[in-house]
Amino acid sequence: MTTQRNTRQKQAIRSAFDKTDRPLSPEEILQSARGDVKGLSLATVYRNLSALLEEDWLQAVEIPGIPTRYERAGKEHHHHFHCNTCGKVYEVAGCAMQVKPRLPRGFRITGHEFTLFGVCPDCQ
Template sequence: MKRTTNQRKAIRDVFSQTDRPLSTEEVHAAAQRHLPRIGIATVYRTLKLLLGEGWLTAVRLPGEPPRYELAGKPHHHHFHCRACGRVYEVPGNAELLDSILPAGFTLDSHDLMLCGRCAQCSGRPG
């Protein structure tokens, strides 16, 4: 039987109140602001749970642990800031890639990851 706990509510709230994909650690830190004793194991378990019920989707990026965001959003791409490490959403045109696929290949999905500095970090040194 699935139960509604304060920890799970807190983690759902974190995602409802943000507009960018969050890593496990970011979720943990954000949830701890409301539930200081929440453990990292619970965050891992709850993220897996929310993935399983299709409430979250994973945003996987190379060489880093996955981020998670609310499922069902309109098509968009992601921008990874190499200064602060945060991942942002950017609007996406989805029809760009139909023509470039070699013969015989079957396309399931695609992922466009942009890399640079976000507005907040563009003005800073480093």
């Protein structure tokens, strides 16, 4: 049954996110979900990612210079840490932006985004 298979694929992709607390690349999702669904392909992962983005179940994590990662939508404000050695992206709780930049007159900040770079414990 095609529908059943589609549901299983989507469930496996969702559970890849439930099993981890860091943003995942499509390749990482494939690796994690492949154990649950035989023959899962990267194209299928991408197709489900678009659906989950559209449903607001996922959101994209854009970090310059690396492929897009995905994480559960609606999380609290947080930042990301990118390991320069293994390329994994981790979630950093809270806000590291303690210093308020001095803006020219008339400017108002509505949000910010930044990524920490370094080496994760697994790579040290």
